[in-house]
Amino acid sequence: YEIQLASQLVDPSQIDVTFDDIAGLDHIVDSIKSNIILPLKPIINRHLRNKSQYYQAPKGVLLYGPPGCGKTMLAKATAKMANSRFINLEIPTMTDKLYGESQKLATAVFTLAQKLQPCIIFIDEIDTFLRSRGNNEHEATAMIKAQFMILWDGLKSNKNNSGIIVIGATNRPQDVDLAIIRRMPMRFEVPSPNENQRLAILKKLIKDEDIDKSVDLQYVAKNTDTFSASDLKELCRYAIYTPVREKSDMLIELSESELNEQLIKTSISQMRKVKFKDFDDAIELMKEGKKFLESK
Numbered sequence: 001y002e003i004q005l006a007s008q009l010v011d012p013s014q015i016d017v018t019f020d021d022i023a024g025l026d027h028i029v030d031s032i033k034s035n036i037i038l039p040l041k042p043i044i045n046r047h048l049r050n051k052s053q054y055y056q057a058p059k060g061v062l063l064y065g066p067p068g069c070g071k072t073m074l075a076k077a078t079a080k081m082a083n084s085r086f087i088n089l090e091i092p093t094m095t096d097k098l099y100g101e102s103q104k105l106a107t108a109v110f111t112l113a114q115k116l117q118p119c120i121i122f123i124d125e126i127d128t129f130l131r132s133r134g135n136n137e138h139e140a141t142a143m144i145k146a147q148f149m150i151l152w153d154g155l156k157s158n159k160n161n162s163g164i165i166v167i168g169a170t171n172r173p174q175d176v177d178l179a180i181i182r183r184m185p186m187r188f189e190v191p192s193p194n195e196n197q198r199l200a201i202l203k204k205l206i207k208d209e210d211i212d213k214s215v216d217l218q219y220v221a222k223n224t225d226t227f228s229a230s231d232l233k234e235l236c237r238y239a240i241y242t243p244v245r246e247k248s249d250m251l252i253e254l255s256e257s258e259l260n261e262q263l264i265k266t267s268i269s270q271m272r273k274v275k276f277k278d279f280d281d282a283i284e285l286m287k288e289g290k291k292f293l294e295s296k
Contacts (some may be wrong), residue, residue, distance in 0.1 A: 002112040004105065008078070009112070010086040017076040023204045024197030024229075028188050032078055035186060036061065040118045040163055047160060058161045059155045060184030062126075064173040064174040068230030069190045071169040073090050075122045078167070084118040091129045103147045110164075117163030126168030127175040145177070152183055192228055195221050198212060201229050205236045212273040231286065239282040243271040276277040 018031050039045055039057040042076040048055035063071040085273040089109060123129060130145055155164050168184060170176060181187075193201060198220035208218075224232065244251075245269060254260040254267070 002108045002115075005087065005108055008088050009088055009116075010088055012080050012083045012086065015076050015080040015086065017073050019077045021204070022070055022077060023072055023110070023200040024193045025074070025190065028074065028190065029077075031188070032074065032083070036078060036165065037082045040084055040165070042118060042163065045118075045162060057165055058150065058184075058186040059165060060180075060186070061165060061167045062167045062173065062176075062181065062184040063167065063190055064187065065171060066192050066228060067171050068228035069192055070229050071122060071190050072122075074188075074190065075120065075167045075169060079120045079122075082118055082120070084163075085113075085116040087113060087119060089121060089123045090217040091123070091125070100131055102144045106144055106147045106275065107151060109148075116208045119164050121164070121166045123166065123168045125170060126180070127170045127172045130168070130177050130180045131175045132177050144153045144189050144273035151177060152243070180256065191234075192226060194224075197230060198224055198227065201232050202236070205233055209236075209240055210271070210273050211240075212275045214276040215274065215279055216276060219276075220283065223283055227286070228291070235279070235282050235286055238285065239278040240274050242278040242281070244268075247271070289293055 019033075021031065036057045039048055039055065045056075063074055067069060074087065077085075087109065109121060113121055130148070152166060155166075166184070168176070168180070173181075199217055202217045202220055206215075220235075224235065227235065251264060251267065254264050
């Protein structure tokens with residue numbers, strides 16, 4: 001069963017997200033570094049455990065907030081900096097199995113984490129897997145939850161499991177079972193960015209791009225209220241891609257022959273700078289898209 005989970009296991013060297021890629025969440029990053037990453041470091045962990053039973057990371061962390069605001073990035077960056085294995089638990093793997101198989105897979109998650117620690121077990125959209133229990137809940141689902149919680153509690157009772165943390169992410173914290181919430185004593189709200197945070201995110205997103213001096217990022221930040229970090233990334237993609245779109249017909253025509261590769265290369269290298277209007281148009285387009293989604 002541990003082998004079945006291998007596809008969900010990520011080595012920290014393969015994680016391409018660091019805290020340097022995250023802007024506007026400095027207070028959360030600082031807390032994660034001191035409370036989670038520090039005690040996960042093996043060379044520090046073994047000395048902390050010898051000093052006090054309380055010198056350890058929490059067994060559960062909840063990241064909650066609107067979609068696209070950086071919850072998954074925070075979890076991956078944590079694993080990267082802690083040099084910790086990362087089990088990106090896919091919910092269908094746990095729930096779409098035959099009766100009895102899911103409980104065995106749940107056990108395998110924790111036995112695999114024990115062998116690989118330091119290890120982070122990450123559950124995205126944890127509310128879909130460990131949601132509040134009700135009278136109409138299927139017996140098999142209830143058994144999976146119970147098994148998962150028993151195994152989770154086992155981390156607390158065994159000091160040799162101090163290098164294992166469960167991190168959950170959700171945009172619906174009210175739907176997560178209260179018994180699960182209690183097992184995640186460290187909770188971070190990851191809200192939609194305010195204007196200053198949006199400005200910091202934008203600066204990070206375009207730092208290596210060929211941007212004209214006419215682009216006023218303060219204006220962009222001010223006019224993107226309700227935009228998440230992922231919305232801002234898409235905004236930058238659309239705006240910065242504008243010079244390419246303007247040459248699309250020519251580039252497509254040139255691509256019909258391999259002999260034109262040098263011409264294509266030259267044309268792309270001579271793309272104009274991205275201008276203020278490109279960002280302004282992108283803002284309007286994305287606002288229209290948001291209105292469409294809100295009307296649904």
